[in-house]
Amino acid sequence: MWNNQFNISALSWLWHFASMSAAANQIVHFISGSNLFKGLPLMSILWYFWYRDRGIKSATRETIIGTLIGCVVAVLIARAMNNYGSFQPRPFANALLVYPGHIGLPAPNSQALYLWSSFPSDHAALFFAIATGIFLISRITGFLLYLYVLIFIGLPRIYLGLHYPTDILAGGLLGAVCVAVGTRASATQLFRRHFRMILASYPAAFQAGLFIVTVEIGTLFGDVRMLLDGIVKYLPR
Template sequence: MKRQLAKNETSSSVISIVPTEGARSCWDKLSRSTLSAPVIALVAAILGLQLFAARFSETVGGAWDRDLLLRLNSFAATDSLYVWELANNSLFRGFPIFFSILALWFAGDDRERRSRMLTGFVAVCLATVLSVWTQFHFATHIRPLLDPALPLNVADPRWSLDWDRRDSFPSDTSTLFFALATLILIENRLVGLLCFLWVAVIIAVPRVIFGWHYPSDVAGSLVLGPACVLLFYATPYPRALFERMLIRLRDHMYIVHALLFIFLSDASMLFVSLQKLGKDLVRLLGWPH
């Protein structure tokens, strides 16, 4: 009799813990409905932040922006062109960033850390796309080296010959690298701070010195890149999604590593191939751009 009662109690407890198929489907629907709100809020927050930054740069970025640009540009000259070539060399400027990312990725088989990093990579892509999109669709200010009214020292006159984006806010290169530095900072504070310093000195400031961007363009990228990464990190759904993906691919991690290599190789070249593919698709489909 006691055995029968114990068996009944065990079976009833199992039934109470394990949901039925109907309950599980209801739970899935509820999860999707509750998770959609944070995702929508995340996208709206990023777009709103970028719109505000563009309008702020357009209205406030006036005399101080121009004065600081000219002051920094006074250091540019024809004989300093090697400085620009070094700062714009993909291997030199990107080595500390991509080395740190790969070191963090392969520092043990930590699924949670890798899911966070994958979430950060998506945020980096979104931040870069938004920065390029803003240059096309928001008339903030013309790129300094294309503005004949500015008395700039242009180290190479060929820079002003061929441009498809005449507006320069924000700096898409700085956005990309500030976002990657934020990703590193979240995983390792000391290395992340050093990467932030590297991006500011080696990548961002030279783009102002040589007239490619206004200081407000770099300030906008310093807001946009880290904000996208931090907002994505604050939303649990992307991390949970990538963690489930890593669990399913635990016996085929070479696929993930190969995709990571492709992502980092294109990111090191500022997603030039991806940008060209997007432009070709826009022309092919006849969409306005």
């Protein structure tokens, strides 16, 4: 899947800049790994729209709940494809590509990066899903967020050799489709009555729980994955 002219040309052009500036590479590396530039801005905007329209029967709030459900489904599908689909090495670990290395940065040493297939990008699936949900609420804001996700989340991961452009495109399409389906009227009516009832009866508890959910979604379930990894280590074999 990676071996096409589009991927090779894009990586070849981007990697021309890999040896130009250690400081620039370190900035890109920080942005790529920082929740300050990934989940936090998008979740903040999601919460802005949540409180902008406070009605119990708010279509905006139903769209947000559908968006969060779609995000979770998109990440689960992406991870299933990573684990059970045909293996595709990440660009920096692909022996058939000439990876130049990035000046000022250490070589990637996480074993997970070598063992997980790169296709599709779960980052792209998650954050394009959120951008799609916001686009359904506000076209202008959503369009700007699509650009933001592409520039600040997708492009750094391609530049650093973590993903091919097609990984990002496939993940983005997956996320957008999951949210488009999850926010359809036929889907929202599956949770509408229960959502309204719980929000009306326990508004503080519901929104506190929702805040925790958005934090975990915005950080790609980092704490949950660490917890599960820890539990698995102590399970009898």
